[in-house]
Amino acid sequence: MSVVxxxxxxxxxxxxxxLIVSSLALTGCEALTEPGGLFGDVLKVPLSGERISVxxxxxxxxxDAELSAMDILLPPPSANANWPQAGGYANHxxxxxxxxxxxxxxxxxxxxxxxxxxxxxxxxxxxAAGRIYAMDASSNVSAFDTKTGKxxxxxxxxxxxxxxxxxxxxxxxxxxxxxxxxxFAEVIALNASSGTVIWxxxxxGPMRSAPTVRSGRxxxxxxxxxxxxxxxxxxxxxxxxxxxxxxxxxxxxxSPAVDNGVVVAPFPSGELIALKVENGRVLWTEAxxxxxxxxxxxxxxxxxxxxxxxxxxxxxxxxxxxxxxIDLRSGRRIWSKEIGGLSNxxxxxxxxxxxxxxxxxxAISRKSGxxxxxxxxxxxxxxQTKDNPIIWNxxxxxxxxxxxxxxxxxxYSISPYDGRIMGSVEMPSGISVPxxxxxxxxxxxxxxxxxxxxx
Numbered sequence: 001m002s003v004v005x006x007x008x009x010x011x012x013x014x015x016x017x018x019l020i021v022s023s024l025a026l027t028g029c030e031a032l033t034e035p036g037g038l039f040g041d042v043l044k045v046p047l048s049g050e051r052i053s054v055x056x057x058x059x060x061x062x063x064d065a066e067l068s069a070m071d072i073l074l075p076p077p078s079a080n081a082n083w084p085q086a087g088g089y090a091n092h093x094x095x096x097x098x099x100x101x102x103x104x105x106x107x108x109x110x111x112x113x114x115x116x117x118x119x120x121x122x123x124x125x126x127x128a129a130g131r132i133y134a135m136d137a138s139s140n141v142s143a144f145d146t147k148t149g150k151x152x153x154x155x156x157x158x159x160x161x162x163x164x165x166x167x168x169x170x171x172x173x174x175x176x177x178x179x180x181x182x183x184f185a186e187v188i189a190l191n192a193s194s195g196t197v198i199w200x201x202x203x204x205g206p207m208r209s210a211p212t213v214r215s216g217r218x219x220x221x222x223x224x225x226x227x228x229x230x231x232x233x234x235x236x237x238x239x240x241x242x243x244x245x246x247x248x249x250x251x252x253x254x255s256p257a258v259d260n261g262v263v264v265a266p267f268p269s270g271e272l273i274a275l276k277v278e279n280g281r282v283l284w285t286e287a288x289x290x291x292x293x294x295x296x297x298x299x300x301x302x303x304x305x306x307x308x309x310x311x312x313x314x315x316x317x318x319x320x321x322x323x324x325x326i327d328l329r330s331g332r333r334i335w336s337k338e339i340g341g342l343s344n345x346x347x348x349x350x351x352x353x354x355x356x357x358x359x360x361x362x363a364i365s366r367k368s369g370x371x372x373x374x375x376x377x378x379x380x381x382x383x384q385t386k387d388n389p390i391i392w393n394x395x396x397x398x399x400x401x402x403x404x405x406x407x408x409x410x411x412y413s414i415s416p417y418d419g420r421i422m423g424s425v426e427m428p429s430g431i432s433v434p435x436x437x438x439x440x441x442x443x444x445x446x447x448x449x450x451x452x453x454x455x
Contacts, residue, residue, distance in 0.1 A: 060358045061339065064370040072363065072372060072417045075349045077399045083127040083436045085172035086210035086306065087344060091259035093310040095348045097437045099398045103454045106441070107149030108428075112136030114449035120432060123170030123210055125445055126178075127438040131192070133178050134451055139168045141180060143195060146439060149453060153195035159184055170210025170255070172218070174232060179218050181207035187220050187230060201235035203228055209253030212263075217277065219256045219263055227256065227265045227273075229280060239280035244269040254344075259309040262328055266303035270318050274331060284331025288318035305354075306344040315352060315366075317341045323354070325369060335369040343393050344434060346402075353395050353402055353416060361395060361402065361414055375419035377404070377412065393434045398442065405431035405444065427452065 077098035080088070088094040111134040115121050119137040126133050127146060135141045142154040157168075157180060166183025173179070177198060178190040183206040189198040205222035212219045217238065218230040225243035230236065244267065254266040262283060265273045274283040288303060307316040309328060317323040321340035326333055339362065345354040350366045359379045363372040381388035394404035395414070401422065402414040409427040414420065429448035436443050441455035 061374045063373050067370050067372045079440050083438045086170050086255045090212050090214040091309040092257050092306045093308050093347050097398045099440050106453045106455045109144050109149040109451045111142050111449045111451050112140045113138040115447040124433045126171045126173050128173040133171055155195040169207035172211045172213040174213040179211045181211050181220050199235040210255045212255045212258055214258040225267050241280050243267040254304050254306045257307045257309045264307050264314050266307050270320050272316050288322040289320050304342045308347050310347045337369040348397050373419040
């Protein structure tokens, strides 16, 4: 663990920063820098003349004319003390989170094994009661002090009889327990203070998504499209639901959303199923499938972004090219939009921010699905040859910034009001999971297993 004092993020004043990334070959000119920018140096381009973005004509979406000129009004940011499970809370609706105006890299700790050619980090860290918990690529769970990065404990969850590592699901916290889903087909409850195992439950298949916990129930989804509700105190099965199995799916998965006595489960088949929490009775079903399929990959309808339950509505997006708003109780589709994505949408006020399959950050109306603005991100390390695709994740909304991280190790800051790229910072390694926020601090888990705290 090391403590670092260099200023990395600066959040005031709001400025438009012209972002030049030479390694991506986005422009053919050099940039001059001066200190004091949003993410370090301000980039100044000395050449005169009109500057036309090379990304502008790559858009697959366009703002709706009636909304493009309207101002976006967001609720004020508020601080959250915890981030206890994937997506924040069980309903995955975190709204506008407060962080510091200028944040520094406070500490960096090593969580164990990072991503390599065979294994991937796919679970986000969680934060509760002054500790941050993370799982490495070899199914080791560790607990760290959020103030200093000091490690309290590390527990290996690989069964003795297993010779090979498996990619695991993720973590959730409730009532002094850390719940873990693993690639070894186990759901495990750990004592959050000591890391000791409280109970283990074996399910019929491995898991690639984090559990969701609400009011003493643990909801876990296996890769063969089964949803299990378990007793959080004992690990005993309460009920299960079997969805349509899918031959092909994408790495990772979304966790169920739970609120108002309903669990909304996303499946690799593109099914979205709402069930009663207490008994698993199906309330409604929906299929997030688009009729516009242009290649083999686009036929994978996997819902990998977390569904959101917010103020009586469900919002979900599939890789197969469909985003929907659904009434939670009746299952009535309120609106739908032919947009595909893998990352978690983010709801705040009357708006939803999301990242599409085409590396477009989009602001849409929560009420109608109409598009306010679109901002395109770099898709390839070499845009000319289209080599080495860049994988983006996010966005999360923090103090009037949308933060997105990439497999190149770049973190972008984008204005939620008009989509302007405001700046960037480079991390020590690529980032494959979204950042998390608690206590006005931002935490990143890099692919090299570095856990980074900014405050």
